Amino acid sequence: MDYRNALVTGASSGIGRGLAAWLAKRGVKxxxxxxxxxxxxQLKAExxxxxxxxxxxxxxxxxxxxxxxxxxxxCGGLDLVVANAGVAVENKPKRLDWKAIENxxxxxxxxxxxxxxxxxxxxxxxxRGHLVGISSIAAFGGLPRLGGYAGTKAYLMTFLxxxxxxxxxxxxxxxxxxxxxxxxxxxxxxxKAPPFLMETDDAVETIGAAIYRGAExxxxxxxxxxxxxxxxxxxxxxxxAAARKLR
Numbered sequence: 001m002d003y004r005n006a007l008v009t010g011a012s013s014g015i016g017r018g019l020a021a022w023l024a025k026r027g028v029k030x031x032x033x034x035x036x037x038x039x040x041x042q043l044k045a046e047x048x049x050x051x052x053x054x055x056x057x058x059x060x061x062x063x064x065x066x067x068x069x070x071x072x073x074x075c076g077g078l079d080l081v082v083a084n085a086g087v088a089v090e091n092k093p094k095r096l097d098w099k100a101i102e103n104x105x106x107x108x109x110x111x112x113x114x115x116x117x118x119x120x121x122x123x124x125x126x127x128r129g130h131l132v133g134i135s136s137i138a139a140f141g142g143l144p145r146l147g148g149y150a151g152t153k154a155y156l157m158t159f160l161x162x163x164x165x166x167x168x169x170x171x172x173x174x175x176x177x178x179x180x181x182x183x184x185x186x187x188x189x190x191x192k193a194p195p196f197l198m199e200t201d202d203a204v205e206t207i208g209a210a211i212y213r214g215a216e217x218x219x220x221x222x223x224x225x226x227x228x229x230x231x232x233x234x235x236x237x238x239x240x241a242a243a244r245k246l247r
Contacts, residue, residue: 010085012039018204024048058111068118083112108152127171180224
């Protein structure tokens with residue numbers, strides 16, 4: 001697909017920031033959306049004038065859907081929409097922080113869905129477009145202290161899969177991206193480096209290449225993909241015994 005106009009949410013840092021710059025470098029006009037407008041202005045100054053900063057709080061689903069729908073109409077049509085905004089919160093053993101989990105659900109589930117739903121009507125009308133959701137390797141199974149996060153990403157994976165089936169033959173492509181650990185503000189809080197931690201630029205390159213070839217689903221790095229898929233294929237008692245050791 002020839003991408004002219006794109007929207008990337010969660011573009012103030014990490015994968016979203018890198019992907020916005022990566023697309024702009026290839027001549028795509030990118031609306032880089034996030035809450036921290038100053039970070040987006042800095043991204044534009046450092047990367048490209050093709051980047052358009054857009055203040056957007058994906059935790060507010062109704063407003064997000066309306067903003068994306070309006071942008072699609074105003075810019076002449078979005079060819080690519082990447083629902084990347086996300087937050088990760090650990091579940092504290094025996095003490096769940098409901099407000100933190102609620103915010104994670106609002107951003108990872110409601111916000112991502114609203115972003116995609118806002119873009120879809122226009123894409124269907126034009127019979128062309130590409131919807132991308134940034135899920136996670138964690139979507140393939142619950143892990144200690146990450147049950148809430150894994151659950152939000154499992155939802156996004158399943159939603160995208162169903163959407164792909166519904167949109168077959170419409171001209172709208174749907175891609176589900178499942179990264180492992182990538183250097184970002186999220187992973188910087190870990191006390192020690194997570195396994196198979198990827199450089200942001202390497203992850204962005206993998207995602208960008210997957211988008212341009214219209215991949216339906218991409219899971220990386222291969223070491224974590226193999227490990228998580230193997231773990232998920234085990235009988236439930238064995239899975240839980242192995243997963244507990246990851247704590």
